Amino acid sequence: MPPESVKDLLAESKLAFTGTVEKAKATTVPDLSVDDRTVVVRVGDVLHAPAAVDLTPGSTVTVQLSDDLPPLSAGEEATFFANGLAYGDELAVAEVGRTSAEDAAPTARLAGLQAGVTPVRAAAAELAEDRVVEHAREADAIVRAQVVALAMIPTTGPPHEHDPQWWIATLRTDFVAKGEIEAGDDVAVLYANSLGVRVRNRPKPKAGQGGLWLLHRTADPALAEQAPYELLDSLDLQDSIMLDVLRERGV
């Protein structure tokens, strides 16, 4: 089997860092069971990490090595691709893949230069773009448009804790990349205006707001009579410049 690319590894993991095994069969996280594949790694470069995960160069992290990869001994270096296991004073992660320390290191640094771009960062950017492209392929319509009206749909019946609080945004289109909409038309788009947990991260159009809108046919028949499309995902609003990317990628 050919080695997985950095992008493939990153697609399966949330965290990437270089490091040196400091101790085998050990952990820095209390109450975590230890076996032959549990190692403590001293972190070198943090190549990719979610904002909430506070991994710093020089810190230690417990890594549960993948059963599919050779075990590592103290002193060995690698680039680790991993997902979270436990978060305490220190972090424990489960390895999903590995490359040599050099493969994922900043290429500029290997050339003796200082630069921020790494193969991992580039792969992360590609993956983020892939997610938008994939989401765009699933959209029923894609329009470049500006919000020209906002209106609340009056609700009936008793209030509900998780009421989405439907509103309709009228989008004035100037370009249609996909879907049965004529450029220049106004299109009514349903969106959840609630700040509740369920829909908090969905787009909440604002008056005058412009962008590239990824629209989905409204699922609820009653609501579809009021607006043929709806916004369902945080990816449904993109900067207009993303249109070029979608064109290049054949959407």
Added chain:
Amino acid sequence: MIPKSLSGETGQDSEPNIAVNPEQPNQIVATAFTLDPMNGSHAPVYVSQDTGATWSLRSIVPGGPGTADITVAFGSRGGALYAGILNFTSFNFNVLRTANPFALTPMTLLVDRPDEDQPWVTAMTAHAASGDKDQVYVGHNDFTTQPATASVELSRSARTAARPAGFRSKVVEGRTTLGQDGPPVRTAAHVDGTIYVAFQRWVKVLPSGRSDISMDVVVTRDDQHGRGSTPFRALSDSHDGKPGVRVAKGRFIRFTASTGPLGQERIGADLAIAVDPANSDNVWLAWCDRVGGATGTDWTLHVCRSTDRGQTWGNRNLRTVTNAKNPTLAVNATGLVGLMFQQLVGTGPAARWVTQLELTTDAWATTPTSFVLHTANAKEPVRDGLPYLGDYMRLLAVGTEFYGVFSGSNRPASANFPSGVTYQRNADFTTQTLLRNDNTTPVDISIDPFFVRYTP
């Protein structure tokens, strides 16, 4: 409770809940609207194995990186943990189980159903000839049974059986409603088989607005662990003869799902019930309503008590607190009653959220022992959606000890914690600054869950 390795965390970790293993009270599990730090496929729970001195996160809750509601409870023996959630992905009502919440194994799905709300879990373990049986009671608001929606999902043998592990749902509302009941359905279980259920019957929408509702606070009971085909019918109202005693009738509530009339927080669905572990005749109830009605601005907490198994209730205002929410009650082994709540004190820019714990031996006849656990400017941080602090929090008693969890601003200011505090995440209390793991980079103030333990 946010651990050091997540010192950069800035989420709105509201609506906390907690479970303490009665067999090993050093083992505690807590929850909040905390997302998996790596946005993975499972949501985290907070775990502690040293009586809450230190906490870490384990992502073991299926359904996505978070939950849309979550509560937890341990059986009284055996160490199994149960959770009731609204699934983050499907929004379905789920009941989950794990034999060991401290391991890294995901919880097992036992119940998966759409169109429900606010699961609230209690559990206990009963002796049986065939061995211990975990009895689990999940109060929930079941929109598939409209117009009577207040329900309890229960299993009398939940510990090991395969899905659905004996779970079945029983509607506890026995009267007409405006089309549904309120979101909170709370249960309190006693080892003698007494199970109390409290819920809010939504009677009618008032002319003053769609969010203005006339509500009854109802308590019903079962005396045999919820056994039989018609459980929770042991209490009937002396006035209308229907199941469930209406402890408070025609109370005004303004139910605000997506606006924050109390500080930055929404209101409308506060309810708590607790049974005396030494005597199941004694049961305590708390709720909030708007005393001022349609033109009022208050949100008033009320506490009352029954000493005859819920049939009659004395003074409905044994304790009242104006502009308070999230009441939670617990009774310890000696009959000491704990009430924890969050009160908005002051107005305008000076308004503060004050989280308090009161303990009384005489139903507030004399001044209770009182602790201000937390006080913080109500404008900080700016909310990131709702709920801001949560639609509930929880206080428990195991033996003589009280254990609780609340959410609030994490500004590291000693004055904000008059009863003391220990942070796990990096913080500089001199400059009142949160810091990342590098101990240098500042981190924005946010809402964190805080654990509290009180030894009488």
